[in-house]
Amino acid sequence: MVNFMTETEYFTLYRLAEGVYAAIAKPGQGAWSNAGVVDLGDELLVFDSFSTPSAAKELRKQAEMICGKKVKYLINSHYHGDHVFGNQVFEDATIISTSSTYKWFKEQNTIHDVEKEIDETKQYLHNLRNQIEKTEDKIIKISLLNQYEEMSKVLEELPHLETVLPSVIFEKHLVIHGSKRTVELHCLGGGHSPSDTFLYLPADKIAFMGDIITEKIHLPINNPKEFLTILENVKQMDMDTVVPGHGEVGTLALGETLMSYLSFLIKKVEYAQQNNISLSDFISEFVTPIEYANWKGVNGITRNLTTVYNFYAGVFE
Numbered sequence: 001m002v003n004f005m006t007e008t009e010y011f012t013l014y015r016l017a018e019g020v021y022a023a024i025a026k027p028g029q030g031a032w033s034n035a036g037v038v039d040l041g042d043e044l045l046v047f048d049s050f051s052t053p054s055a056a057k058e059l060r061k062q063a064e065m066i067c068g069k070k071v072k073y074l075i076n077s078h079y080h081g082d083h084v085f086g087n088q089v090f091e092d093a094t095i096i097s098t099s100s101t102y103k104w105f106k107e108q109n110t111i112h113d114v115e116k117e118i119d120e121t122k123q124y125l126h127n128l129r130n131q132i133e134k135t136e137d138k139i140i141k142i143s144l145l146n147q148y149e150e151m152s153k154v155l156e157e158l159p160h161l162e163t164v165l166p167s168v169i170f171e172k173h174l175v176i177h178g179s180k181r182t183v184e185l186h187c188l189g190g191g192h193s194p195s196d197t198f199l200y201l202p203a204d205k206i207a208f209m210g211d212i213i214t215e216k217i218h219l220p221i222n223n224p225k226e227f228l229t230i231l232e233n234v235k236q237m238d239m240d241t242v243v244p245g246h247g248e249v250g251t252l253a254l255g256e257t258l259m260s261y262l263s264f265l266i267k268k269v270e271y272a273q274q275n276n277i278s279l280s281d282f283i284s285e286f287v288t289p290i291e292y293a294n295w296k297g298v299n300g301i302t303r304n305l306t307t308v309y310n311f312y313a314g315v316f317e
Helices: 051-069 099-109 112-135 138-160 224-235 252-275 281-284 300-310
Strands: 003-007 012-015 020-025 035-039 045-047 070-074 094-098 168-170 174-178 183-189 199-202 206-208 241-243
Touching: 003 051, 012 051, 012 168, 012 281, 035 051, 035 199, 045 174, 051 070, 051 206, 094 099, 099 168, 112 138, 112 168, 224 252, 252 281, 252 300, 281 300
Parallel strands: 045 070, 070 094, 094 168, 206 241
Antiparallel strands: 003 012, 012 020, 020 035, 035 045, 174 183, 183 199, 199 206
16 A cells, blocks of 8 residues: 655655655656665665765655664666666665666766766757757657756756766576565566666565656667566566556556557557568658557657667667
């Protein structure tokens, strides 16, 4: 059962079970993605660290205040900044990820020149503002505005943002035994990113999914075929409560919706390629079904159509 706990500037905290909490991000405030807190017994585990140190600091404060103990573990679900830029707040904890996430994190998120990063982010925000002014699509405009607000929060914190990498690496499966409960980390491959980890609490039947499951968002796809396989495997697990990487707490029905979405994209792409329809014609002639028309995303469904088309055409970035 989902029970409201408290509200902060960055997120709303919900109690999912005794000692299990979901931090659901408030749009445009510096958290950007959802996070989780789990009481293991003698210490705490946190799943993902938000997109800014300020939001992460509030998460740690709330977690330790409510549970009365310290954070020992931080899990990085994948390398994207909206899930890991708060890592520095947990520098004294054991930070865990897969080796692939570690590699991508180090290569993509390390800031070598702060001033250059600030200038590039300002230019990115300027371009976003131009897109917001020009677009007539209501949903895309809302998505662009949220992107602008979230990246503005990141820009504010760039001068003191530090890259803190995971210190413990696993590959496919890791079990953490606490005095109160046992939790499991699973990586079944890369669907949204090259490596996607989720946290499973078998006794509580709760899972923190990272971006393997999201709610009504055209989130980027890394590998559509593997993504679908991951979700098919997740579907077989005993889960009553699912915390998506973005969106509200739900059930495995969220995963079923995403499976239908991926299957739909793949089916449309297969038809286009079997009939020798070019990517440009495929995109220009595509009509978004009503069930996905209100899904958010700065590029709407177009980016994922392109990704899936290129994937099955053997074109990889």
